[in-house]
Amino acid sequence: MTKKLHAGMIISAGRFSRSDVADGTGYVAIEKKYNHIKSILTLIISLMTLTGWAQQSANRELIVHNDPAKYRELSAVHAGAGKMGFTQLVGRNDLSTNFLYLHSGVIQAKSGIGHHFHHSIEEMYVLLEGEAEFTVNGRTSTLKAPVAVPCKLGDAHAIYNSSDESVRWLNYAVSEKKGRGDAFDLDDTREGAEIDEIPVFVTYQFAEDKLRDENHPYSGNGALARRAFGPEVFRTSWNHVDHLVIPAGKSVGPRQLIGVEEVYYVMKGKGDLSIEGVTKPLAADDAFTGLLGETITLTNTGSDNLELLVIGVSVSSDKNASFQNAPAEPKAMALQMDFVVLPENAEAFEKMYHSIYVPAMTVQQGYLSSKLLRLFPEEQAKGIEAEPTNFNYQIQISFDTEENRRKWVASPQHQIAWPAASELAEEFKWRGYDVMGDDDQR
Structure with missing residues (x-):
């Protein structure tokens, strides 16, 4: 279990109660009152699955x-x-x-x-x-x-x-x-x-005379390759089917698997496979896998061609996603709103999100998505060592730009949706983020 720190660009931060707004002090006074408060959102995530794959990578039979x-x-x-x-x-x-x-x-x-x-x-x-x-x-x-x-x-x-x-x-x-x-x-x-x-x-x-010696992902020393099928052929996360030939005395790699995992089958020839510093001999009719993040080198140690069939599967449902480079500019913005909702108002708050808040946003320019989150019950929260909080609901909304989110705030629909949400809450706060990466698996 590891705690990972997430930080975003805070566009506004505050903590307001219904009484604060009702007493006429207004948002300006409240903002001054809490001007020196800075919140950092700490999320506890489980790395048990990733740890399991890492252990498997180290202990598995390679070939x-x-x-x-x-x-x-x-x-x-x-x-x-x-x-x-x-x-x-x-x-x-x-x-x-x-x-x-x-x-x-x-x-x-x-x-x-x-x-x-x-x-x-x-x-x-x-x-x-x-x-x-x-x-x-x-x-x-x-x-x-x-x-x-x-x-x-x-x-x-x-x-x-x-x-x-x-x-x-x-x-x-x-x-x-x-x-x-x-x-x-x-x-x-x-x-x-x-x-x-x-x-x-x-x-x-599988025709070797149609293979190319360039413009393929198997860089190294003289490899020939051809993409038989790309991601457009498949509707699952199947990413590619490649035909690879490494001539005698030639090699491929070191090549790191970013965003994909691969399954290899040796159709002909013999050679050496090196994965993460471990080297094993290869022969015809051997199969092996390359896991996410692993670095693979293939060397032909025989006198004939080393021929392989390579199957790639994307880790993301977006098979065309770029996994190597972080965006220089934000992809979108996100606003996180936390609420304290009394038990007697919980059902109405959830219905409000579906019947009022979402319909009001879907007609807005630049609206991308939203989520309604309900805090885990106390015992379940303790089980994951969650950060204590009085807030029990969260609405996350995302727009393509902060400018369009502000247009939503100024819209007639917002004048209906926000009171419908805030009047069911005893307390609320919000903060905004630049979205610098996402992975939507839907």
Whole structure:
């Protein structure tokens, strides 16, 4: 448990009771009375989750090998045909982001994964060896390895191996909410499906001759790369799918992961992986992860190309957010208003916020958002070692500029909304802030 100090630009600060206003002294006298009072807001936040990930980073097994000897046999997967071998290489608890799993398997001849939906996760099927029939939303095409097909949110999808030989397959998934998944089977094996010669869905063929030696994020000593899929392809926090090749004697990094976590799969070759000063050898069919803030270096120690598939998942729902540079100017402003509301007025105060205060602000120029906060009950507050306070409600409002907030204060709607709030409170105060950063995960 750590206390973190937050400070903002105080535009006004005061503490007023209803009697102060009613006795005719006015705000000027009150402001003089409290002219030397400066408040610093101290928030107690829990770092238990972050600490847990830090411990995991230090103690985890860095590299997981995709070993077919460890596969378990599955039948009729999503009501599909035949059998497949299956294992999980990376799971939902291995990263702090919404990455759900990396599965690997061998799909037997005349076998597959049946046509099905997911409504809260996005997957990507990768064929490593062989040839298979991919279906997206009832349209089927035959694709040869190595190839990747994203199964976007809400798209029905399937894969069927119509050949007489087994094929090797990977499946990546990212969920809308961490650790959650779902499936709805269509009881359709896709055996004998009509084949479109040209796919009518998104695919990526792993072709080394299309890789570039510049204008990619894998700077270092001679790496080749191509972005197969960017964030616009996905609706979850899936940020990128990259194809990376490091020629013999070349390297990538050191490269720090800012704003994303990554899952790597070695398609061919061998090399060394260095994460936070720990170096391990890599070989084909190894998988490993890079966690938020970690610094990664990859070196090709073999005589052939080291080829990798890199999946990136954003830590924020805003996949295009800039995580490296703090803004030079405020992004917005925020006003924090604290209230003492008696128990008998609590229900009316909460209804007032929803029925009067918010509707009055939504029509204002530059209005961005607001929140109504109710203080934890006493025992719960003690449990988190909260700072003692007499104020039990808080309204936070945000406008794009302080100028527009002042226009709101001068508006006819404010003349209705503010009395509706203040008359239900025994005491109130406020302070204002410049917003220098935010992370809205909605």
